Amino acid sequence: MRLTLQMLISHGRVARKMGLGPESRINMLRNLLTGLVRHERIETIYTRADEVRFYAEKLIDYAKKGDTDEKAMKMASFWLTEKDLVPKLFKVLAPRFETQTHSYTRMARLPNRENLDRAKMAVLEYKGNPFPPLYPVKKKNKLTLINQLLKGYREERAQQAAGKGVGN
Amino acid sequence: MMNLVVLVRNLRRSLLQIESRILQAAGLDRQQAPALALNGPSLLPQPQQEQELEDQQPPGVLDSILWMAVPKKRRTIEVNRTRRRSETKLIKVKNNIEPCPECGHLKQKHVLCGFCYRKVCKETALIRQQINAMEGGPLRAPTVETVVLYEGETPSQQDKDKRIVERPRKRPAWFS
Numbered sequence: 001m002r003l004t005l006q007m008l009i010s011h012g013r014v015a016r017k018m019g020l021g022p023e024s025r026i027n028m029l030r031n032l033l034t035g036l037v038r039h040e041r042i043e044t045i046y047t048r049a050d051e052v053r054f055y056a057e058k059l060i061d062y063a064k065k066g067d068t069d070e071k072a073m074k075m076a077s078f079w080l081t082e083k084d085l086v087p088k089l090f091k092v093l094a095p096r097f098e099t100q101t102h103s104y105t106r107m108a109r110l111p112n113r114e115n116l117d118r119a120k121m122a123v124l125e126y127k128g129n130p131f132p133p134l135y136p137v138k139k140k141n142k143l144t145l146i147n148q149l150l151k152g153y154r155e156e157r158a159q160q161a162a163g164k165g166v167g168n
Numbered sequence: 169m170m171n172l173v174v175l176v177r178n179l180r181r182s183l184l185q186i187e188s189r190i191l192q193a194a195g196l197d198r199q200q201a202p203a204l205a206l207n208g209p210s211l212l213p214q215p216q217q218e219q220e221l222e223d224q225q226p227p228g229v230l231d232s233i234l235w236m237a238v239p240k241k242r243r244t245i246e247v248n249r250t251r252r253r254s255e256t257k258l259i260k261v262k263n264n265i266e267p268c269p270e271c272g273h274l275k276q277k278h279v280l281c282g283f284c285y286r287k288v289c290k291e292t293a294l295i296r297q298q299i300n301a302m303e304g305g306p307l308r309a310p311t312v313e314t315v316v317l318y319e320g321e322t323p324s325q326q327d328k329d330k331r332i333v334e335r336p337r338k339r340p341a342w343f344s
Contacts, residue, residue: 084307091311111282130314131292132343
């Protein structure tokens with residue numbers, strides 16, 4: 001093997017190395033993806049979640065091609081190690097994202113893991129899952145003082161406009 | 169009379185021999201010509217030059233030891249302090265910490281609040297326990313969507329074809 005400087009320096013290389021090698025990396029991503037399809041929300045290390053995200057969205061794209069497509073079925077049976085998730089993928093997840101073209105997943109960073117390694121954690125989920133949302137939905141409270149005052153102001157202006165209209 | 173002279177002559181000869189031998193041993197007899205003219209190195213070894221050679225160790229090692237980098241002076245406490253407290257060595261101040269608007273615990277701006285996430289985790293764990301109880305075993309994922317309903321809620325028009333997971337408690341405020 002030629003020992004060149006190019007091999008030692010990795011400037012600009014975007015492909016991540018995970019696990020023991022490329023095969024190990026694919027196996028790890030396959031396990032993560034199976035877990036994601038089963039539970040629809042998983043919590044892992046940030047870099048692993050980032051890698052799985054691409055494969056999760058590509059899998060949905062393949063699933064959208066339909067049950068009967070041979071390539072789609074091969075992909076699904078390769079990537080999902082638990083075979084009861086293959087019908088779930090085609091009948092639940094693909095119809096859920098029919099109207100969307102991209103971004104079927106949501107990734108959010110979590111506080112670092114409590115262990116000695118303090119690893120950077122992230123939570124990855126498919127949108128539209130039945131669980132409580134990660135980002136709380138902000139409800140506008142109509143009963144706050146400012147909102148009540150603004151409501152009164154709007155009603156006054158509407159009355160004035162109506163009064164003017166009647167006068168004219 | 170004759171024996172005495174012979175004795176004296178023998179004594180003198182032996183004394184001279186002893187002297188010459190001593191001189192030879194001491195190496196001080198260079199003024200005298202050798203008894204036999206020999207071609208080659210001098211008979212006596214010359215130990216001093218060899219010792220000198222051995223005293224000087226192999227030149228490479230000694231040279232490098234002599235020329236190694238070594239501090240010339242003790243670093244003063246002022247110099248040490250400026251090095252130890254330089255900007256690069258101090259811990260950087262983080263200005264991206266803010267209180268979470270929901271619970272008030274501190275969080276980083278680009279990270280989810282730990283407390284609120286723990287809350288959500290606990291509820292999802294209970295929902296998943298309910299789902300496992302409904303499925304009854306491993307590897308039985310259904311081919312329909314799932315919806316979670318709390319106490320006193322009836323399935324709406326959208327939840328018609330979905331599997332309903334019931335949780336025996338009031339709907340929490342943070343779960344739309």
